[in-house]
Amino acid sequence: MVRSKKRACLRWLMFVLGGSAWAVWVDRTRPFTWSANVATAVPIVMVAAFAISSVVGTVQSTGEPARDGGPARGRGPDRGEAPGSTGRRGLAWPIAAMVVVSFELVNFVQGPRSSHPTLSWMLDSLDAVWWIKGVTFLGWLALGVYLARR
Amino acid sequence: MNARELTWVVWALIGSGVTAVVLISVVPGSGVPTLGSVISRWKVHWAGRVTMIVAWMWLGWHLFAR
Structure with a gap:
């Protein structure tokens, strides 16, 4: 028990240190350059490989991949919940996502950006601040690892 | 305005x-479910997980490489 906690702490420490070092490199790159492509592509490939190995691990340990509404096989309390079990209020997130995406698209097709700013245009302005770009990169990396985990 | x-x-x-x-x-x-619980539910289904990972890849490429 204590050993597994120590391992988990060590993994997180390695992630934070490695991710921070990588974020410093990403912060020094500029979009549309080879260094930016490599600095972004390497974590993408690593997370994709991690996700594939997680799925393969699930198939090997259970004999079949997880199916819709199937029994809970992984970790966490939400594994066995049926989708949409919260009723109408559960629609709050899909509706919020649709509103954001719709307005983003409206601004994207209209121009110029200074009059119709998109989310990425706003984030580009924030990315000029080095620590905001670093924190954004670390957050993006952590989200990828979370999504790839079983 | x-x-x-x-x-x-x-x-x-x-x-x-x-x-x-x-x-x-x-x-x-x-x-109202938390965002974490919504993502956890999506992760149970392989199609949901693949969709979210592809969206994550696109987001990173869009933000840091392009």
Whole structure:
């Protein structure tokens, strides 16, 4: 028990240190350059490989991949919940996502950006601040690892 | 009010709305699932997981490489 906690702490420490070092490199790159492509592509490939190995691990340990509404096989309390079990209020997130995406698209097709700013245009302005770009990169990396985990 | 100001006002309203959903979702008994629980549910299905990972890849490429 204590050993597994120590391992988990060590993994997180390695992630934070490695991710921070990588974020410093990403912060020094500029979009549309080879260094930016490599600095972004390497974590993408690593997370994709991690996700594939997680799925393969699930198939090997259970004999079949997880199916819709199937029994809970992984970790966490939400594994066995049926989708949409919260009723109408559960629609709050899909509706919020649709509103954001719709307005983003409206601004994207209209121009110029200074009059119709998109989310990425706003984030580009924030990315000029080095620590905001670093924190954004670390957050993006952590989200990828979370999504790839079983 | 010109187009630029109108766009910023709408973004501010949308941001406030999303923040309200986040805050309501963490209130016990509100019935609105938290963002974490929504993502966890999507992760159970292979199609949901693949969709989210592809969206994550696109987001990173868009933000840091392009």
